[in-house]
Amino acid sequence: xxxxxxxxxxxxxxxxxxxxxxxxxxxxxxxxxxxxxxxxxxxxxxxxxxxxxxxxxxxxxxxxxxxxxxxxxxxxxxxxxxxxxxxxxxxxxxxxxxxxxxxxxxxxxxxxxxxxxxxxxxxxxxxxxxxxxxxxxxxxxxxxxxxxxxxxxxxxxxxxxxxxxxxxxxxxxxxxxxxxxxxxxxxxxxxxxxxxxxxxxxxxxxxxxxxxxxxxxxxxxxxxxxxxxxxxxxxxxxxxxxxxxxxxxxxxxxxxxxxxxxxxxxxxxxxxxxxxxxxxxxxxxxxxxxxxxxxxxxxxxxxxxxxxxxxxxxxxxxxxxxxxxxxxxxxxxxxxxxxxxxxxxxxxxxxxxxxxxxxxxxxxxxxxxxxxxxxxxxxxxxxxxxxxxxxxxxxxxxxxxxxxxxxxxxxxxxxxxxxxxxxxxxxxxxxxxxxxxxxxxxxxxxxxxxxxxxxxxxxxxxxxxxxxxxxxxxxxxxxxxxxxxxxxxxxxxxxxxxxxxxxxxxxxxxxxxxxxxxxxxxxxxxxxxxxxxxxxxxxxxxxxxxxxxxxxx
Amino acid sequence: xxxxxxxxxxxxxxxxxxxxxxxxxxxxxxxxxxxxxxxxxxxxxxxxxxxxxxxxxxxxxxxxxxxxxxxxxxxxxxxxxxxxxxxxxxxxxxxxxxxxxxxxxxxxxxxxxxxxxxxxxxxxxxxxxxxxxxxxxxxxxxxxxxxxxxxxxxxxxxxxxxxxxxxxxxxxxxxxxxxxxxxxxxxxxxxxxxxxxxxxxxxxxxxxxxxxxxxxxxxxxxxxxxxxxxxxxxxxxxxxxxxxxxxxxxxxxxxxxxxxxxxxxxxxxxxxxxxxxxxxxxxxxxxxxxxxxxxxxxxxxxxxxxxxxxxxxxxxxxxxxxxxxxxxxxxxxxxxxxxxxxxxxxxxxxxxxxxxxxxxxxxxxxxxxxxxxxxxxxxxxxxxxxxxx
Numbered sequence: 001x002x003x004x005x006x007x008x009x010x011x012x013x014x015x016x017x018x019x020x021x022x023x024x025x026x027x028x029x030x031x032x033x034x035x036x037x038x039x040x041x042x043x044x045x046x047x048x049x050x051x052x053x054x055x056x057x058x059x060x061x062x063x064x065x066x067x068x069x070x071x072x073x074x075x076x077x078x079x080x081x082x083x084x085x086x087x088x089x090x091x092x093x094x095x096x097x098x099x100x101x102x103x104x105x106x107x108x109x110x111x112x113x114x115x116x117x118x119x120x121x122x123x124x125x126x127x128x129x130x131x132x133x134x135x136x137x138x139x140x141x142x143x144x145x146x147x148x149x150x151x152x153x154x155x156x157x158x159x160x161x162x163x164x165x166x167x168x169x170x171x172x173x174x175x176x177x178x179x180x181x182x183x184x185x186x187x188x189x190x191x192x193x194x195x196x197x198x199x200x201x202x203x204x205x206x207x208x209x210x211x212x213x214x215x216x217x218x219x220x221x222x223x224x225x226x227x228x229x230x231x232x233x234x235x236x237x238x239x240x241x242x243x244x245x246x247x248x249x250x251x252x253x254x255x256x257x258x259x260x261x262x263x264x265x266x267x268x269x270x271x272x273x274x275x276x277x278x279x280x281x282x283x284x285x286x287x288x289x290x291x292x293x294x295x296x297x298x299x300x301x302x303x304x305x306x307x308x309x310x311x312x313x314x315x316x317x318x319x320x321x322x323x324x325x326x327x328x329x330x331x332x333x334x335x336x337x338x339x340x341x342x343x344x345x346x347x348x349x350x351x352x353x354x355x356x357x358x359x360x361x362x363x364x365x366x367x368x369x370x371x372x373x374x375x376x377x378x379x380x381x382x383x384x385x386x387x388x389x390x391x392x393x394x395x396x397x398x399x400x401x402x403x404x405x406x407x408x409x410x411x412x413x414x415x416x417x418x419x420x421x422x423x424x425x426x427x428x429x430x431x432x433x434x435x436x437x438x439x440x441x442x443x444x445x446x447x448x449x450x451x452x453x454x455x456x457x458x459x460x461x462x463x464x465x466x467x468x469x470x471x472x473x474x475x476x477x478x479x480x481x482x483x484x485x486x487x488x489x490x491x492x493x494x495x496x497x498x499x500x501x502x503x504x505x506x507x508x509x510x511x512x513x514x515x516x517x518x519x520x521x522x523x524x525x526x527x528x529x530x531x532x533x534x535x536x537x538x539x540x541x542x543x544x545x546x547x548x549x550x551x552x553x
Numbered sequence: 554x555x556x557x558x559x560x561x562x563x564x565x566x567x568x569x570x571x572x573x574x575x576x577x578x579x580x581x582x583x584x585x586x587x588x589x590x591x592x593x594x595x596x597x598x599x600x601x602x603x604x605x606x607x608x609x610x611x612x613x614x615x616x617x618x619x620x621x622x623x624x625x626x627x628x629x630x631x632x633x634x635x636x637x638x639x640x641x642x643x644x645x646x647x648x649x650x651x652x653x654x655x656x657x658x659x660x661x662x663x664x665x666x667x668x669x670x671x672x673x674x675x676x677x678x679x680x681x682x683x684x685x686x687x688x689x690x691x692x693x694x695x696x697x698x699x700x701x702x703x704x705x706x707x708x709x710x711x712x713x714x715x716x717x718x719x720x721x722x723x724x725x726x727x728x729x730x731x732x733x734x735x736x737x738x739x740x741x742x743x744x745x746x747x748x749x750x751x752x753x754x755x756x757x758x759x760x761x762x763x764x765x766x767x768x769x770x771x772x773x774x775x776x777x778x779x780x781x782x783x784x785x786x787x788x789x790x791x792x793x794x795x796x797x798x799x800x801x802x803x804x805x806x807x808x809x810x811x812x813x814x815x816x817x818x819x820x821x822x823x824x825x826x827x828x829x830x831x832x833x834x835x836x837x838x839x840x841x842x843x844x845x846x847x848x849x850x851x852x853x854x855x856x857x858x859x860x861x862x863x864x865x866x867x868x869x870x871x872x873x874x875x876x877x878x879x880x881x882x883x884x885x886x887x888x889x890x891x892x893x894x895x896x897x898x899x900x901x902x903x904x905x906x907x908x909x910x911x912x913x914x915x916x917x918x919x920x921x922x923x924x925x926x927x928x929x930x931x932x933x934x935x936x937x938x939x940x941x942x
Contacts, residue, residue: 252809252810255810255860257860259860260860260861261859261860262809262859262861262865264865267662267866271662277660277664278660449720451704451705451720458805459591459804461663461664468706468711470705471746472701472705472717472718472753473718473748473750473751473752473756474701474717474720475705475718475753476746476749477754477757478720480733480734480753481729484729484733526739526740526741526743527740529739530736530737530739530740533736534736539733543737543740548740548741548744548746551746
């Protein structure tokens with residue numbers, strides 16, 4: 001395999017021995033936002049409802065779901081199917097946008113989104129109030145490390161227990177915020193393809209929140225290493241994940257040093273992130289890549305972080321550092337190429353080689369095709385996508401355009417079984433449109449029950465993308481229970497968890513959404529027959545969300 | 554047990570009763586449970602080669618000292634974390650260990666090798682991901698009532714038969730009423746997912762009934778177990794009453810860093826596993842003598858510790874075979890001296906006892922399968938009788 005003959009991207013990481021930081025492409029700025037009272041958000045929500053506000057007292061008046069729908073025209077059925085596939089689930093509003101713009105133009109705007117995600121104010125407000133939005137990863141790491149040190153200091157004393165609880169609660173709260181932020185964007189962002197790809201790429205570069213202090217880092221990993229690159233160049237995405245403390249800790253490269261090599265990350269980069277298992281690399285290559293990656297680690301010293309966080313407003317990342325004393329500076333033979341030992345530039349070279357390899361183009365294109373098209377994409381399709389990949393230097397948007405233009409994609413519409421995340425989010429979008437939830441915990445519980453919580457896959461291979469993985473008898477039974485909970489409108493989504501009062505009841509009125517009305521005629525006779533027997537709005541919702549058609553996208 | 558194609562034609566002809574019993578009571582008394590430790594557990598620190606100086610050279614910081622290990626035989630000791638759970642079973646001759654066990658898969662990839670074990674197909678050919686060995690086994694055992702105690706149907710149970718799965722950590726009762734279930738099942742009539750939908754409802758109901766009945770009867774128990782112990786308790790309830798072929802998996806064994814020696818992460822995990830298995834044996838009661846539990850893992854770990862007080866991906870592992878009628882209290886299968894010469898690629902345990910041969914041999918004895926039947930479960934395998942049952 002030839003090394004990439006083009007320019008080797010300059011990999012800059014703070015050098016731990018000098019302490020001076022070079023400017024890192026992913027700079028974190030310290031921000032202090034003004035937290036906006038969530039009560040104002042709730043009041044704004046009430047004001048929007050079409051029905052009367054829920055009165056205080058034991059029996060709230062059901063408020064019907066305000067669909068925020070207009071009479072603007074909807075596009076044809078094929079366009080609705082494309083919408084279902086490119087989004088987390090069709091809504092009337094998004095469908096109308098397709099009708100207004102035309103399908104091609106809409107797809108293009110999804111592949112090349114603007115900076116504004118079009119989130120409703122209630123969602124933006126919730127996100128802005130989060131600690132992860134207001135603090136840099138450095139500040140968060142500092143806080144978390146201080147809490148951890150507190151536990152050490154109090155070891156053996158009666159106060160140790162409480163200190164440990166405080167530390168754990170902090171970690172849990174940070175991970176919770178990250179999940180809520182992701183779910184709010186998934187539910188309400190206009191750039192739906194970007195949000196799906198954020199999930200997809202996180203899954204591809206999976207990290208598990210329960211390991212070590214990763215709960216403190218998953219939000220930043222998603223926000224800075226994944227999301228900015230989801231429609232960009234794969235090489236940049238790969239490099240960003242390789243430099244993030246979450247990845248370095250999760251796959252143990254933080255421990256990888258010349259005196260004691262740890263192969264874990266090297267193996268998984270090739271097996272799962274780039275070339276794919278069995279594509280021709282050897283155990284020797286794994287070992288050589290592990291040598292190349294030695295010394296790339298996570299700064300564990302709180303004192304160094306403190307020094308780095310003082311002073312300037314614009315901070316280089318000091319969490320990921322290169323420790324030359326732990327690096328193996330010998331020459332390596334990696335994938336047939338001689339890599340001259342010289343430090344972080346070896347890593348840049350190796351990553352560039354991996355990103356540019358045809359095997360990577362094929363392996364990752366196949367995964368994209370599986371997620372966005374069909375379970376067994378044809379060799380021709382994968383070859384086409386790989387050609388686009390290699391022609392454009394791994395431009396993800398270009399590769400996806402090739403996929404979306406294909407006959408295979410068109411033929412696959414409406415046939416892809418939804419994994420639990422798609423199922424839950426599409427059920428929410430179909431039921432509640434863009435009415436912003438106040439409490440994402442019920443949704444997170446459903447994902448848990450269905451076995452696909454965010455940041456919750458233990459192993460680096462990420463959640464599986466096949467139908468057989470998610471359609472077992474036990475899993476179907478759980479989906480139907482969740483369909484019932486979503487459809488009956490009283491599951492705690494629209495009540496602040498801190499609010500002791502009653503939740504205003506929103507019966508989702510799916511039947512009267514224009515989207516549902518547009519797709520119902522094309523549903524099967526058995527589904528229509530069942531729907532016609534529904535004796536209540538809640539039952540109609542349950543049946544619609546449980547239907548074979550709704551299980552697919 | 555329903556075959557997918559038969560059920561589809563049956564469905565189109567008749568209406569389905571929502572909570573109808575889809576199983577007769579198991580006709581075979583024999584019960585089998587496979588416990589898969591995902592992540593490649595470090596066998597060498599659990600069933601410890603205490604007679605080998607080489608072991609102590611290879612693990613300067615994490616080795617289990619001979620004086621701390623529970624004696625199994627002259628050459629091997631058991632990690633003390635299993636003192637109250639597995640060691641009593643050893644003393645009752647109800648467990649044996651099969652060292653140098655594994656497969657021919659040398660990829661050292663968790664996912665690849667787990668697939669290899671679960672599919673149970675010969676290596677080298679193309680893989681059929683729709684056919685796992687336990688699904689084939691369920692088709693060969695007459696009167697089999699199979700279930701996966703997992704959130705999703707595992708690869709080993711994929712295949713022609715529709716095998717249900719149930720997550721064991723549920724609380725509360727199923728929330729859909731009979732009418733809703735019937736309406737939903739009608740929507741799926743004649744479709745690919747019809748058998749899964751029907752089984753999902755019926756198994757959910759049955760499992761809930763069994764477990765709530767048992768809990769009611771035992772309601773004076775003070776301590777409610779958690780984690781794998783909770784799963785093990787429920788597995789026992791279900792395998793006493795309804796199911797005779799089960800699968801469960803336990804994760805968290807991939808100990809590359811700081812795995813612990815006498816105490817620490819790995820000992821804590823194996824202690825939980827041990828307590829669960831002990832509880833399972835206890836709760837099965839009279840049925841324990843008709844039950845066999847096979848504990849496997851995709852591969853073992855490097856014999857030498859790495860620089861992080863952990864171990865990396867290896868090859869040969871140690872399987873556990875336990876049950877009321879198991880010929881236990883011994884280490885079974887082919888064995889060699891534990892020294893550097895006998896290591897595989899100078900890093901791992903070798904594999905001398907192939908899992909397909911081992912399980913094939915167990916099936917022949919327990920179920921009286923002939924060669925053709927075993928070949929259906931493990932194509933082209935050579936079953937070996939390791940005198941485990």
